[in-house]
Structure formats: C-alpha cells, structure tokens
Amino acid sequence: MVDITVIIPVYNVEKYLSNCIQSVISQSKKEIEIICVNDGSTDKSGEILDNFAALDRRIKVVHFECNKGRIAARKIGVQMAAGRYIMFLDSDDYYTDDACMTAFQEIENANVEILHFGTTVINAGLSSQYEYDSIVSFFRPYINNLYGEKVLEECFKEEKYNYNLVDKIYSAQLCRKAFSSISEINCCMAEDMMLYFIISYYAKSYMGIERKLYNYNFAIGVSKPGPINLEGLDKRCTSAAACFTIRDFLYLQECFDKYESTYIKIERRLLSDNFDAWYYRLPVTERKEGYNIFLKHWGTDKVILSLLYDVENKQYDINIKGAKISELEQNIRSARAEEAKHLEELKRSMERNIELEEKLLLNRQEMENKILEYNNKAKEQTEKIQNIQTEYERISNSFSYRLGLMITKIPRMIVHMIKGVV
The missing domain is CATH 1.10.287 (Helix Hairpins)
Known part of the structure; x- marks a missing residue:
C-alpha cells in the first residue's frame, strides 16, 4: 500500500536532479511512490529520470513534449497519485532522510489535512544576509492548529505562515479537489501562491511543526535577487x-x-x-x-x-530614484491612448458583427415564416386527404353501398362471361 506520493516537476535541472531523486529513494519510509514529470527539458534531465526509474520501480516518469509549467506538471502528478498523502518536491531541492516518515506520522497523529514542517535554507546563490534572513523567516511554520476559514486567512490575510507548496504534506483527497479547480496556466512566479490559495480555500484543518524536513536551495533561477x-x-x-x-x-x-x-x-x-x-x-x-x-x-x-x-x-514627490514621474505618466498616457484605440476598433468590429447578426436573424425569420406557411398548406392538404379517406370508409361501410354491390353482382358476372366468350 502506498502511503505517500512525492510529486517532482522537472525542467532543465541536470545539475541538481540526481541529488534530489537520491534524497527521495533513500527515505527511511519505503511505502512511497515518486512521480517525476519531465516538463519538456532540453538538457539531460529526462535521461537522468529514466535511469533512476530503471533502478527503482517506485519511480514513475511522465515526459511532456514541450514546457507546460509546474502547474500542469503537478496537476498530472496529483491525477496519477495512488498515495493517501501527497508531498511536492522541487527538483533543485532535497529532503532529509526521515522527511517522509516524520511527515506521515505527524499528519496521521494530528488528523489534519495539511501538515506544515520546517525548512533548512541553503544560501546557494550567495545572497545578502538580509535577503537570507528574510527567506528563513518566510519559511517558518505557524506552530498551531487552524480550522475552517482560518487556514486561508492566517496565511494570506494575517501572514502567519507561508504559501509554499513544498514544505507541507497534504491529504490526497484535498489535493485532488483543489487541482480539479485549477486551470493549467504556465507561469514562472507566484504559482505556489495561487495553488496554495485554492488548496487552503478547500482545507478544513492545518497544523505546523518545527521539525525541519526540507532543504531549500535559495537564490536559484527566477527567484535569484x-x-x-x-x-x-x-x-x-x-x-x-x-x-x-x-x-x-x-x-x-x-x-x-x-x-x-x-x-x-x-x-x-x-x-x-x-x-x-x-x-x-x-x-x-x-x-x-x-x-x-x-x-x-x-x-x-x-x-x-x-x-x-x-x-x-x-x-517620493518628484523623482523615483532619478526618474521623473512625469516620464512615467507620459508612458502611461501613451499606453492608455493605444488601449483606447484598440478598444474603439474592437467596438466597431462588434458593431459590424451585431449588424451582420441582425441581417442573418432577419433572413432566418423570413425563411422560418415561409417554412411555417408551407407547413400550414401541407397540413391543410393532409386534412383534406384524411377527410376524403374518412368519407370513403363511411360510404364503403354503409348498408346502401353493400346493397348496391349485391344488386349489381349478377349483371356484372353476366357481362364478364359475355366478354369471355367474345
């Protein structure tokens, strides 16, 4: 039985990927599956994944022909997941050896839908101390239990804890419900914010623990300061x-x-x-x-x-770090004028379409009237035919008609015989 599914979106990270995958297959908890989604990588990432999959049957690899983004990669991972719980891992980060075991035990004991654990931040990009301290503070879990609407509000309104997907373990049922509401947009920033907003909207319970289970390489990629x-x-x-x-x-x-x-x-x-x-x-x-x-x-x-x-x-009153606000305002006015021009063209196009639709509607109405007139005439003819048939049946079944047939039967036979002799 699979207890946890670990979903790893992968895109051009051959430098970090082996360390990431190795940290998962080396987990002390063995009842896990690992779904790796190669998101159209152009380096050797896909080859590395296939090599690991050949060595460990718990690894499933999905290859996208083109780059669709981490949202699409995570979504297909959630759809494929067989585990009772789901964890997300970025392909340039890695777990501690007991991450899955600890996360599983804690969420089982707490009986919550989201368990938030601690993160060790590694200053991979040699950022400043201020930037490093800020991200360490950002990753700190909220050591408390939250229920209902508080799960969302304490994150996004009160900012008591972060919206990162990777430093949490989730109920698989919660993930499936949330991801079914998510469109596959391809964005490089704030996708975790968007995804966790929807997850926390549906979530009924949250708990945070101090134990650090995730290793985050800070200042790599688009987040680099x-x-x-x-x-x-x-x-x-x-x-x-x-x-x-x-x-x-x-x-x-x-x-x-x-x-x-x-x-x-x-x-x-x-x-x-x-x-x-x-x-x-x-x-x-x-x-x-x-x-x-x-x-x-x-x-x-x-x-x-x-x-x-x-x-x-x-x-700032006049200058914004050496740039005059008037210059920005001029750019904004130019952009608004261009947008107004575009909207006017769009309006004219819509008016032409409406005019065309009105003509088509008029022609359609005329055609429907002609069809209705034809149907009425056809109905009248049908009624006349039915009346004639009814009258014929009435006459055929009448006594006088049958009597006439009997009276004329012998003469008709004589005529028939004479014709036969001749």
Whole structure:
C-alpha cells in the first residue's frame, strides 16, 4: 500500500536532479511512490529520470513534449497519485532522510489535512544576509492548529505562515479537489501562491511543526535577487496570471466580496514586486522595453496602481530614484491612448458583427415564416386527404353501398362471361 506520493516537476535541472531523486529513494519510509514529470527539458534531465526509474520501480516518469509549467506538471502528478498523502518536491531541492516518515506520522497523529514542517535554507546563490534572513523567516511554520476559514486567512490575510507548496504534506483527497479547480496556466512566479490559495480555500484543518524536513536551495533561477534582464522580467511578470486566476476562482465560487481585501493584498504585493523588478532591477537602457512587458502582463490600470503604490511606499514627490514621474505618466498616457484605440476598433468590429447578426436573424425569420406557411398548406392538404379517406370508409361501410354491390353482382358476372366468350 502506498502511503505517500512525492510529486517532482522537472525542467532543465541536470545539475541538481540526481541529488534530489537520491534524497527521495533513500527515505527511511519505503511505502512511497515518486512521480517525476519531465516538463519538456532540453538538457539531460529526462535521461537522468529514466535511469533512476530503471533502478527503482517506485519511480514513475511522465515526459511532456514541450514546457507546460509546474502547474500542469503537478496537476498530472496529483491525477496519477495512488498515495493517501501527497508531498511536492522541487527538483533543485532535497529532503532529509526521515522527511517522509516524520511527515506521515505527524499528519496521521494530528488528523489534519495539511501538515506544515520546517525548512533548512541553503544560501546557494550567495545572497545578502538580509535577503537570507528574510527567506528563513518566510519559511517558518505557524506552530498551531487552524480550522475552517482560518487556514486561508492566517496565511494570506494575517501572514502567519507561508504559501509554499513544498514544505507541507497534504491529504490526497484535498489535493485532488483543489487541482480539479485549477486551470493549467504556465507561469514562472507566484504559482505556489495561487495553488496554495485554492488548496487552503478547500482545507478544513492545518497544523505546523518545527521539525525541519526540507532543504531549500535559495537564490536559484527566477527567484535569484539582484539585477535582471528582459527575459527575467517577462518570467517574473507571469505572476499576473497567477493573481488573476485567484480573482477568477473567487468569482466562480461567488465569494469575491468576502475575500476582496485579502485578494487586494495579494495583488498589491505582486504588483509591487513586479514594479520593483522593472524599475529598480532592470538596466536603465532596457527600462522602456521592460515597461511594455510589464504592461503586457498587467494592463494599464494595474501599472498605474503599481506607480501609486511605489510613490506611497517610498514617499517620493518628484523623482523615483532619478526618474521623473512625469516620464512615467507620459508612458502611461501613451499606453492608455493605444488601449483606447484598440478598444474603439474592437467596438466597431462588434458593431459590424451585431449588424451582420441582425441581417442573418432577419433572413432566418423570413425563411422560418415561409417554412411555417408551407407547413400550414401541407397540413391543410393532409386534412383534406384524411377527410376524403374518412368519407370513403363511411360510404364503403354503409348498408346502401353493400346493397348496391349485391344488386349489381349478377349483371356484372353476366357481362364478364359475355366478354369471355367474345
């Protein structure tokens, strides 16, 4: 019997992958399955996975032909999972030797749907002490029990604990319910935030423990602090898709008003992060092109909001680190004019479509009237034929008709005989 399914999305991590997989197959708890989803890797990651699968039958490998993102990879893993509980592991991180055993025992004893354990943060990217201390604080579990709506609120509204997927073990039933509500968007940032928001929405219970079971390599990939390029900004701004997915989910559940303040807090955090990446971490020479990327993901209104948030947070009046607000406002006005032009074209196109639909509707109505007229005439003819048949049957069954047949029978026979002789 499988107690735990460990799901590992994999994309171009050949440098770290063997250490990650080895940490799972070496677990003291053996009643586990390992689902590795090769998300269209172009390096040797797929080959490494197949080699491990050949050595350990607990490993199942799924190969995507193209990169679909960690959401799609995790979703298919959840759909395939046979374990009673599910754990998620990033392919550049690794477990302690007793992670699965400890997590399983703790969640069984606590009888909760989510168990949150501690994380050892490894400063893989040599980030600053401040950045390192911040991420250590972020990973700290909330050592308490939560029930019902508190599971979501204490994470996203009160920020008592983090929304990372990898430092928790979940009821498989909870994961299946949550992931069935999740669309397969491909975003590089904030996907954990979006996924855990939906999981915590459905969750009925949570417990945190101090025991550190997860080893996290900090400052690798898109989360790496410091300067970024246009490609990095584009990846970072995909957090907008995760944000809007949360909004759409709340509308579908008909509870947006209830969680509106929580959603606004999430949106503001992501907007501020993307604004900071665009304006402060991108080289000045690429800022204009970066603005178009920022605008593409978030839209004009949200970009304006991010500017207001930045001015509010940093209390700048005229200059924002050497850049005049008027320049940004000019960019925003240009973007709004372009958007207005696009909306006007869209409006005209819709009007043409409406006009065409009205003509088609009119032609359809005329055709339906002709068909109705034809059907009425056909109905009248049918009724006439039925009346004639009814009258014929009535006459055929009458006494006078039968008497006439009897009277004319002998003459008809004589005529027939005469014709035969002739």
